[in-house]
Amino acid sequence: MALNVWRISWLLAKSRNPSLDTILDSLNCSDANSVSADKPWLKNFLSERKMLERTIAMEECDSYFTMISSQALHQVTEEETNFPLAFSHLIHENVGILEMFLSTHFRPTDTHCIVIDQKSTVEVQKATKAVVNCYQRRFPRNPMFIVDNNISVYNGHISILQAELDCLEELEKRNKEWKMFLNLAGNDLPLVSMTKIRETLSNHKDQNNFDLGFTPTNSHQKIRLEIVDNGEGHRSLREYPDTEKAEPPCKLFIMKGYRNVALTRDFATFLLKSHMVKVFLEWISTTSHPAEHFYATMGTIQEADGPEDGTKLITQRFDMQKSIASQICFREHLWRPSSHCMLRKSGCNVDLQKSPLMNNMRQEYIGNNWFAGYCLRKSKWSNCAGSSRERKCLITLQDSPEIRESGCLFANEFHVDLDPGAIMCQVKYVKAQMAESDAQSKDLNPM
Known part of the structure; x- marks a missing residue:
């Protein structure tokens, strides 16, 4: 252990700006004590200050992609051309995580939209803009951008x-x-x-994927949230009972899910263009955690032309019993036995009156897991190796084996301050996967 600690510390001390590959090569991720000893160095590398040094200070990003090796520079494949993706990133802190994400997963065929929480520090805002600027300069035809909406983001708020x-x-x-x-x-x-x-999503290209569940008390709709000014530029959320809340528009049955989704383009267009969606969005905007209800409720909607021009017939349809067996689970959560992961299959035709919701809302145990198909996101809710926030574990290196074994495509609650080693070791793990895949591809397609 001592040799490895000396090695990475010496390398980082010797070079004011060590490359990402240098750090990853020097990191012994199989030794948690060694990685923990290097925490100050890794935290510094992922800091906003260091990001600014290797972006703004490096001759207008000319040397950036030498310092931060990127999958972006690899040749575009036919699969990427045929199935491009769009991402939104909501940034409040930990810009180093975004930088590592782009290093391992940015592809020129995909589109990335960045939202910066206006409450974030000046350093966070500058570092985010700087790394996006480098990608824009290197890939001028790729529409990676920061949306200019000047919005302050609050947890549980619209x-x-x-x-x-x-x-x-x-x-x-x-x-x-x-x-x-x-x-x-x-x-x-x-x-x-x-x-x-990309392979997983393209295999389910005609399906919207999100958690879908039932909240019998609709408790979130009985709470009203609003932003209040505490003076000297500080704002916070105020919560109080909403005793006068009107019934949902169109007599919608409010569903419950997580805010993390994978949406088809057609469904995304429906969310942006439908008048009914706009009315529902206005209604839900004052409630608690509206994102957890918006996507799940809209996912049950089937909208059809009415008898007159300009009118729409709104129907909610559910097929929860069948959805587990073949659909994607966006987030795996095992924090209590009664949890469920239900996903709507696009095009289902089981009417609520013919198949009562309460009869279909039951969990199905399959093999050694509560889910079948694919899991897109892992959240850890119990047995935290480190600390937790809002009941969720903040990921540490000790959690890495479990989250990888989950089979999910993403995991959340990485934090630079808590355990930068978990971040860097995950980057090293994925880069090793990519190198192995590239080697296998070359073996199958020799020059």
Whole structure:
């Protein structure tokens, strides 16, 4: 252990700006104590200050991609051309995680929209703009951009959903080619290569994928949230009972899910263009955690032309019993036995009156897991190796084996301050996957 600690510390001390590959090569991820000893160096490398040094200070990004090796420079494949993706990233802190995400998963055929929380520090805002600027300079034809919406984001507030929909609207305008949209948090990291992510999504290209559940009390709709000014530029959320809340528009049955989704382009267009969606968005905007209800509820909607021009017939349809067996699970969560992961299959035709919701809302145990198919995101809710926030574990290196074994494509709650080693070792793990895949591809297709 001592030799490895000396090695990486010496390398980092010797070079003021060590490359990403230098650090990864020097990192012994199989030795948690060694990685922990290098925490100050790794935290410094992922800091906003260091990001600014290797972006703004490096001759207008000319040397950036030498310092930060990127999958972006690899040749574009036929699969990437045929199935481009669109991403939104909501950034409040930990810009180093975004930088590592782009290093391992940015591809020129995909489109990325960045939202910067206006409450974030000046350093966070500068570092985000700097790394995006380097990618824009290197790939001028790729529509990677920061959306200019000047929005302050609060957990549980409509501002999160509004930021994502602003991104979705800009993505729809700027690029007509992408096939699916994914909304990512700033502390998400992929667990597998971009090739695997694209393959999984393309195999379900006609399906919207999100959690779908039932909230019998609709408790979130009985809470009203609003932003209040605490003086001296500080704002916070105020929560109080909403005793006068009207019934949902169109007599919608409110569903419950997570805010993380993978949406087809057609469904994304429906969310942006439908008048009914706009009415529902206005209704849900004052409630608690609206993003957890917006996508799930809209996912049950079937909209058809009415008897007169300009009118629409709105029907909610559910097929929850069948959805587990063959669909994607966007987030695996095992924090209590009664949890469920239900996903709607696009085009289902089981009417609520013919198949009562309560009869279909049951969990199905399959093999050694509560899910079948693919899991796109892993959140850890119990047995945290480190600390937790809002009941979720903040990922440490000790958690890495479990989150990788989950089979999910993404995991969330990585944090630079808590465990930068978990971030860097995940980057090293994915880069090793990509190198192995490239080697196998060359063996199958020799020059």
